[in-house]
Amino acid sequence: MTFDDYQLDDDVFDEMFLSDGTPRDHSRALHELLCQLSPQELATIQERVTRSFSNEGITFTVYGDDEAEERIIPIDSVPRILSNAEWQTIEAGLTQRIKALNHFLEDVYGESRSKELYGEPAIVHDGVIPVDMVRGCPQYRVAMQGFSAPYGTWVAICGTDIVRTQDGFAVLEDNLRVPSGVSYMLANREAVKKSFRRLYRMSRVREIEDYGQVLQTTLRELAPHSQTDPTIVLLTPGVYNSAFYEHIFLAREIGAELVEGRDLLVNNGYVYMRTTAGLRRVDVVYRRVDDDFIDPLAFRPDSLLGVPGLLHAYKLGNVSLVNAPGTGVADDKSTYAYVPDMIRYYLHEEPILANVETYLCRRPEDLEYTLDNLQDLVVKRVGESGGYGMIIGPHATPEEREEYAQQVRADPAGFIAQPVLALSRAPCFIDGRFESRHVDLRPFVLHGRETRIVPGAFCRVALRRGSLVVNSSQGGGGKDIWVVEA
Amino acid sequence: MLSRSAQSLYWMGRYLERAQHQSRLLQLQTAALVDRPVQEIYFGWSRIYISSDRLPPGGFLELTDSDEFTLADSFTLADDLTFERSNPGSIWNCFAMARENARQTRNCISLEMWSHLNLVYLRLQGRDIQDIWSTSPETFYAGLTSDVDTFMGVAGATMYRDEGWHFLQLGRAVEKGQLLLAYLLAQLAAEARHDESTEEDWVSLLRTYHAVEVYDRNYSLDVQPNHVLDLLVSDPLLPYSLCQTLDTIGEQLDAIGRGPHAAISGSMRRLAGRLASVIHYEWPDVTDREDVLRKLAGFSRDLHDLITQTYFDYEVEIAVAT
Numbered sequence: 001m002t003f004d005d006y007q008l009d010d011d012v013f014d015e016m017f018l019s020d021g022t023p024r025d026h027s028r029a030l031h032e033l034l035c036q037l038s039p040q041e042l043a044t045i046q047e048r049v050t051r052s053f054s055n056e057g058i059t060f061t062v063y064g065d066d067e068a069e070e071r072i073i074p075i076d077s078v079p080r081i082l083s084n085a086e087w088q089t090i091e092a093g094l095t096q097r098i099k100a101l102n103h104f105l106e107d108v109y110g111e112s113r114s115k116e117l118y119g120e121p122a123i124v125h126d127g128v129i130p131v132d133m134v135r136g137c138p139q140y141r142v143a144m145q146g147f148s149a150p151y152g153t154w155v156a157i158c159g160t161d162i163v164r165t166q167d168g169f170a171v172l173e174d175n176l177r178v179p180s181g182v183s184y185m186l187a188n189r190e191a192v193k194k195s196f197r198r199l200y201r202m203s204r205v206r207e208i209e210d211y212g213q214v215l216q217t218t219l220r221e222l223a224p225h226s227q228t229d230p231t232i233v234l235l236t237p238g239v240y241n242s243a244f245y246e247h248i249f250l251a252r253e254i255g256a257e258l259v260e261g262r263d264l265l266v267n268n269g270y271v272y273m274r275t276t277a278g279l280r281r282v283d284v285v286y287r288r289v290d291d292d293f294i295d296p297l298a299f300r301p302d303s304l305l306g307v308p309g310l311l312h313a314y315k316l317g318n319v320s321l322v323n324a325p326g327t328g329v330a331d332d333k334s335t336y337a338y339v340p341d342m343i344r345y346y347l348h349e350e351p352i353l354a355n356v357e358t359y360l361c362r363r364p365e366d367l368e369y370t371l372d373n374l375q376d377l378v379v380k381r382v383g384e385s386g387g388y389g390m391i392i393g394p395h396a397t398p399e400e401r402e403e404y405a406q407q408v409r410a411d412p413a414g415f416i417a418q419p420v421l422a423l424s425r426a427p428c429f430i431d432g433r434f435e436s437r438h439v440d441l442r443p444f445v446l447h448g449r450e451t452r453i454v455p456g457a458f459c460r461v462a463l464r465r466g467s468l469v470v471n472s473s474q475g476g477g478g479k480d481i482w483v484v485e486a
Numbered sequence: 487m488l489s490r491s492a493q494s495l496y497w498m499g500r501y502l503e504r505a506q507h508q509s510r511l512l513q514l515q516t517a518a519l520v521d522r523p524v525q526e527i528y529f530g531w532s533r534i535y536i537s538s539d540r541l542p543p544g545g546f547l548e549l550t551d552s553d554e555f556t557l558a559d560s561f562t563l564a565d566d567l568t569f570e571r572s573n574p575g576s577i578w579n580c581f582a583m584a585r586e587n588a589r590q591t592r593n594c595i596s597l598e599m600w601s602h603l604n605l606v607y608l609r610l611q612g613r614d615i616q617d618i619w620s621t622s623p624e625t626f627y628a629g630l631t632s633d634v635d636t637f638m639g640v641a642g643a644t645m646y647r648d649e650g651w652h653f654l655q656l657g658r659a660v661e662k663g664q665l666l667l668a669y670l671l672a673q674l675a676a677e678a679r680h681d682e683s684t685e686e687d688w689v690s691l692l693r694t695y696h697a698v699e700v701y702d703r704n705y706s707l708d709v710q711p712n713h714v715l716d717l718l719v720s721d722p723l724l725p726y727s728l729c730q731t732l733d734t735i736g737e738q739l740d741a742i743g744r745g746p747h748a749a750i751s752g753s754m755r756r757l758a759g760r761l762a763s764v765i766h767y768e769w770p771d772v773t774d775r776e777d778v779l780r781k782l783a784g785f786s787r788d789l790h791d792l793i794t795q796t797y798f799d800y801e802v803e804i805a806v807a808t
Binding site for chain 2: 056244248252260265276
């Protein structure tokens with residue numbers, strides 16, 4: 001196969017090629033192999049990868065009007081390759097970022113000298129972040145006020161979305177609540193490496209298969225009372241959750257019971273699960289249920305997914321909750337804009353990974369800029385995720401932009417704007433030929449008493465030609481990422 | 487093990503057993519369409535519907551002499567029992583429910599078990615009655631029964647012998663017992679409804695449980711209803727007999743151990759013992775066999791309830807921390 005018709009543009013970074021069309025050093029071996037394959041051979045590989053997903057039931061659920069449908073995430077079999085040096089930058093940047101975010105959460109919720117003296121977090125008192133960004137944030141949880149997370153770890157598991165432009169890597173979003181996608185990272189690797197056996201071996205790809213073990217170590221580190229053999233459970237909202245496959249997968253990987261709220265109960269301040277031999281004490285809950293639904297006594301009283309009294313048991317120190325409730329205040333789309341300042345404030349370091357330039361419509365000057373330049377910006381609702389509630393200015397009609405502008409004017413604090421990024425592109429095998437598609441990556445950061453990151457990520461691909469939306473609920477697909485030693 | 491996981495495995499066993507039983511019945515019934523008399527075919531359909539406690543689409547079956555009508559009816563009935571989504575006992579639903587339970591407990595079963603069951607389910611998605619009827623329906627049904635056998639073989643080879651395994655086997659055995667009892671009672675009820683039954687109706691009953699040759703060997707070539715019942719109920723060596731099934735239930739309960747509440751657990755064990763003792767000690771002497779079968783059917787439903795109360799849905803007293 002050839003790359004003769006492959007699209008390269010000067011203003012878009014291509015993951016495989018330099019701007020003159022020669023392959024980058026670390027992609028040369030892959031490029032050579034792809035050129036030797038026939039379209040039929042690559043189609044067979046693609047089909048095998050897809051079939052392995054369907055046979056093993058690696059699915060996510062999409063909810064339509066009438067019924068839920070199990071779908072597989074379309075996987076492109078051509079891996080995206082990162083050099084080890086590129087990875088080290090990402091790793092250092094993410095490590096720095098999660099430390100700062102945990103400091104921020106401890107500052108926001110925990111007891112401190114600043115709170116005692118001034119009644120507000122130090123970072124607010126020192127004028128780095130306005131107070132309404134914290135207390136006014138819809139994700140701020142009053143119930144967590146005055147609580148200090150064990151070992152200062154509020155966020156133990158984080159999935160950070162990173163994009164690359166001609167200017168380098170930048171963080172698009174921190175997912176600090178219940179990030180998902182890690183099972184696809186592992187399943188993609190499993191399927192893709194079998195299809196490129198020789199290349200995989202020769203490329204000295206860094207392993208990610210020990211993710212389960214690293215996750216287990218992280219969860220064990222957070223067990224209460226320094227227990228050496230804690231009972232860990234993974235709390236799922238249940239089979240109807242779109243990420244249910246991932247919950248099963250992870251429970252298996254870490255050897256934990258996969259529980260639903262109805263399997264747990266709190267008795268005398270301790271958490272127990274209902275087993276066939278009676279109640280058994282639980283030490284660590286890796287919860288994949290959102291804050292609002294985790295405990296009907298503390299948050300939404302109508303929740304059927306949660307465990308009454310769970311938060312109380314957590315605050316007594318009798319069980320660990322991973323991630324802690326209330327972490328959403330740090331990954332809100334508005335708070336995001338302040339993460340570089342948090343890094344400077346708490347760690348006295350310059351951020352290694354840049355942020356995407358962000359206009360907070362709550363600031364009058366930013367609002368004005370946003371409304372004047374809507375045709376060039378991406379505007380997002382702060383409370384939404386998954387590619388919902390956003391508008392990509394250049395792709396919208398004047399009527400759509402006007403309608404959206406009215407919503408922004410009505411509630412400026414509910415919106416942020418960012419420039420339309422020229423996300424990097426990577427070759428994908430589509431309709432029998434190579435086409436370039438926009439990609440991002442979501443590495444997974446684990447932070448117990450120390451930070452660990454397996455060298456890999458879930459690479460999301462905007463499979464529709466020209467599309468910039470990589471979310472799986474919006475027609476996005478996935479790719480394997482290889483971090484190569486060479 | 488987590489109660490809900492145990493319950494899912496138990497139900498997975500039940501649904502797979504149900505799917506296999508239904509497939510076996512339809513395999514024999516569709517094979518009969520080739521050359522058996524119309525009366526026998528209607529008797530067969532009647533027996534299946536009575537045993538599953540369901541009314542055929544269009545109401546009670548009426549015997550017709552026309553081969554044309556018999557085949558058309560059979561097409562509709564087979565569709566209802568195989569693919570009908572609104573029939574909770576259809577083969578399609580049994581496999582879907584077994585798979586759903588497997589999906590919820592994938593961390594308790596082997597990857598091989600899940601992959602096999604998922605493949606069976608995915609294959610079934612692409613089929614409909616038209617398509618199986620135009621070729622060989624009995625081959626299709628035979629394929630499904632052997633799919634369940636293969637699944638159990640894969641489970642036997644790959645599943646860790648922990649409590650989950652025992653709940654899976656327990657579910658299968660409880661379902662097997664209930665299905666056999668329902669089918670024997672349906673045979674007697676169909677006989678009453680049709681005013682008679684032929685020797686061939688009883689032979690087909692034996693065939694359902696792979697027992698024709700054993701019967702010939704143990705009794706004679708002359709098929710007597712009482713002997714058929716003896717074989718299917720009390721033979722200790724026949725894999726599908728009630729006696730074997732109850733022995734399996736006893737073994738699985740022993741392996742699982744007591745639940746948290748001694749009193750309920752005790753009732754459950756006593757009931758399982760009582761069922762077995764009826765077969766071992768009372769059965770040979772009873773005169774009204776239908777009545778005993780009905781009593782056993784009631785006991786086996788109670789046993790299911792007690793298993794649920796012992797291991798899955800027990801009561802807990804909660805204290806609030808201060």
